[in-house]
Amino acid sequence: MAPLPPSTADRPAPGPAPRSWWRRNQIAITPWLFLAPGILFFAVYVLIPVFQSFNVSLYEWDGLGAAEYVGLRNYEEMYWDDAFYTSLKNNVIWLVLYLLAIPMGLAIALLLNQTVTGIRIYKSLFFFPFVISQVVVGLVFSWFYDPSFGLLNVMLGWFGAGPVNVLGDERWVTYGIIAAGLWPQTAYCMILYLTGLNAVDPEQIEAGRLDNARGFRMLWHIILPQLKPATFIAFVVTIIGALRSFDLISIMTGGGPFGQSRVLSFYMFEVALSEYGFRMGYGAAIAVVLFLIMLVFITYFLWSMYREERGR
Amino acid sequence: MFPAPIERASRPAQFAYQALIPAALVLWLLPLIAVAVFSIRPDADFANANYWGWPSSFEGISNYSKVFFESDMPRYLWNSVLITVPTVIGAVALSCMTGFALGIYKFRANLWIFFLFVAGNFVPFQILMVPVRDLTLDFGLYNTKTGLVLFHIAFQTGFCTLFMRNFIRALPYELIEAARVEGVAEWRIFWFVVLPLMKPAIAALAVLIFTFIWNDYFWAVVLTQGAESQPVTAGITSFNAQYRAAYHLMSAGSIVAALPPVAMFFLMQRHFIAGLTLGAVK
Numbered sequence: 001m002a003p004l005p006p007s008t009a010d011r012p013a014p015g016p017a018p019r020s021w022w023r024r025n026q027i028a029i030t031p032w033l034f035l036a037p038g039i040l041f042f043a044v045y046v047l048i049p050v051f052q053s054f055n056v057s058l059y060e061w062d063g064l065g066a067a068e069y070v071g072l073r074n075y076e077e078m079y080w081d082d083a084f085y086t087s088l089k090n091n092v093i094w095l096v097l098y099l100l101a102i103p104m105g106l107a108i109a110l111l112l113n114q115t116v117t118g119i120r121i122y123k124s125l126f127f128f129p130f131v132i133s134q135v136v137v138g139l140v141f142s143w144f145y146d147p148s149f150g151l152l153n154v155m156l157g158w159f160g161a162g163p164v165n166v167l168g169d170e171r172w173v174t175y176g177i178i179a180a181g182l183w184p185q186t187a188y189c190m191i192l193y194l195t196g197l198n199a200v201d202p203e204q205i206e207a208g209r210l211d212n213a214r215g216f217r218m219l220w221h222i223i224l225p226q227l228k229p230a231t232f233i234a235f236v237v238t239i240i241g242a243l244r245s246f247d248l249i250s251i252m253t254g255g256g257p258f259g260q261s262r263v264l265s266f267y268m269f270e271v272a273l274s275e276y277g278f279r280m281g282y283g284a285a286i287a288v289v290l291f292l293i294m295l296v297f298i299t300y301f302l303w304s305m306y307r308e309e310r311g312r
Numbered sequence: 313m314f315p316a317p318i319e320r321a322s323r324p325a326q327f328a329y330q331a332l333i334p335a336a337l338v339l340w341l342l343p344l345i346a347v348a349v350f351s352i353r354p355d356a357d358f359a360n361a362n363y364w365g366w367p368s369s370f371e372g373i374s375n376y377s378k379v380f381f382e383s384d385m386p387r388y389l390w391n392s393v394l395i396t397v398p399t400v401i402g403a404v405a406l407s408c409m410t411g412f413a414l415g416i417y418k419f420r421a422n423l424w425i426f427f428l429f430v431a432g433n434f435v436p437f438q439i440l441m442v443p444v445r446d447l448t449l450d451f452g453l454y455n456t457k458t459g460l461v462l463f464h465i466a467f468q469t470g471f472c473t474l475f476m477r478n479f480i481r482a483l484p485y486e487l488i489e490a491a492r493v494e495g496v497a498e499w500r501i502f503w504f505v506v507l508p509l510m511k512p513a514i515a516a517l518a519v520l521i522f523t524f525i526w527n528d529y530f531w532a533v534v535l536t537q538g539a540e541s542q543p544v545t546a547g548i549t550s551f552n553a554q555y556r557a558a559y560h561l562m563s564a565g566s567i568v569a570a571l572p573p574v575a576m577f578f579l580m581q582r583h584f585i586a587g588l589t590l591g592a593v594k
Contacts, residue, residue, distance in 0.1 A: 030498040031413035035425065037468050038410035045466030046432040054569050063446070065571075111336070114329070122333055124581060124582070126340060131577040133527035135545045136570040139552070142558070144343040147377050149363040183343075188588070195491050195589035197314065205314055206526035223314050240434055247529045249547070255481040268438045269565075273445075273534065280442045298434045302427050309423065 098242035105189025138251030141180035196230030388547030411476025433470030516587030
């Protein structure tokens with residue numbers, strides 16, 4: 001933890017006085033000079049706004065006029081707000097179902113982890129839904145689901161199943177949007193696992209084969225433990241992706257029908273910046289709840305990283 | 313290698329595998345293929361409810377030239393470029409510096425500052441929305457590309473710092489020590505020793521940030537409004553409102569909007585995947 005590496009000690013005697021102070025403290029000061037612009041930007045636009053939001057949530061404010069201090073009344077309103085609970089419930093569904101991207105990504109990665117000719121092209125083509133913006137994914141899937149001409153209903157028709165209006169039916173709408181979200185997310189997990197599989201130790205596999213482990217047993221006991229770093233990252237990005245879901249809902253349904261596909265991030269936006277009138281305080285209160293949910297995961301992620309750093 | 317290489321399997325199994333992969337791919341990309349097919353159909357097909365039959369004529373060129381010459385699409389695309397490119401430059405520049413500071417120097421607050429960047433990067437956007445919008449209004453930058461760029465640079469610095477710091481940590485520390493013994497000033501170590509070694513990280517990060525920012529929708533809606541400053545992700549919704557029910561044009565528009573990051577991905581694939589999977593292997 002010594003700030004000065006020993007090498008500076010045996011340098012020739014320092015030059016004239018004003019320079020020597022800089023010389024002596026250079027290594028202690030330089031990192032702060034390099035950090036200053038980054039920290040400034042990050043503090044102004046990210047760190048301070050988090051606390052400001054906590055503060056705004058205690059006010060009734062339309063974003064323009066004077067803000068009126070209301071204490072915890074926004075939170076009290078939330079407690080009685082059915083729309084809030086619908087959004088919260090949908091957030092939980094998103095979180096749980098979005099995690100399916102991890103095993104699905106692993107399955108595709110296992111399918112594609114071969115060396116036949118042209119496999120690299122296939123890997124990129126399987127991956128590329130992730131590169132498309134969620135706005136376009138949303139549009140593509142809302143046409144795919146369209147009850148009058150969507151491909152989904154054409155295919156259901158082959159099996160004699162009647163047309164389903166996925167996005168217009170409050171029972172199906174959230175699942176339909178999640179399925180659209182799983183498309184790019186699975187691609188992401190796939191690429192993580194493909195990279196992980198590349199680094200799996202071949203000797204351990206051979207040893208496993210000699211011990212007659214194959215198929216699922218091999219996967220579970222020998223491959224998956226080595227894929228742990230990939231699984232951890234897949235888990236992190238999938239959780240964050242699930243809680244950030246906004247674009248798809250906004251594009252595909254606008255929260256409908258009857259607000260049944262809202263999640264907290266979308267409901268917050270609706271309350272603060274759209275037809276509900278500009279209720280910044282209530283919006284901020286919803287955002288605070290979302291933030292606290294995320295904080296549980298952030299703490300866990302940082303804890304895992306901290307243990308890793310200590311272990312080095 | 314796991315699963316066992318298919319070359320060791322029997323002939324029929326190999327053949328089945330070779331046939332299975334393209335089929336799975338078509339199924340996987342089906343929604344997208346459908347849109348691509350829509351985008352070359354004529355208007356008349358939609359009027360006659362000929363959605364999935366053979367197109368009555370191929371109007372790809374006329375559909376796409378409508379998108380490029382008769383709509384605001386080129387403007388939105390250009391806005392996206394003007395938002396994305398400065399953000400990439402800014403975020404990469406800032407994080408080269410923060411990454412250097414956190415990766416090379418040992419001081420007490422190091423790990424805490426690093427975790428602050430990482431934690432900030434995971435925060436839900438909504439907790440920032442009201443204050444950032446307010447701040448941007450106060451700066452007089454609401455509905456400008458600059459306002460959007462400044463925010464994006466700041467937010468992306470979190471992820472970029474995580475990336476750069478871990479990359480720099482993996483560099484051989486002896487290089488820096490050797491330079492110090494030679495009496496090289498610290499900023500020169502950054503510029504002449506570390507920065508040249510960071511080229512692959514810079515390339516990977518640039519491609520990733522380009523994609524992230526190009527595809528951003530939330531902040532585009534929160535911080536901008538009209539065709540003069542909105543990027544293409546937000547512009548596509550106004551485009552679709554203008555051509556409501558003209559599915560051939562909406563499909564063509566969507567494909568145009570999605571294309572630049574896709575092109576970027578296929579051109580810079582190696583860097584892109586290296587960036588995305590940093591940390592997926594130990």
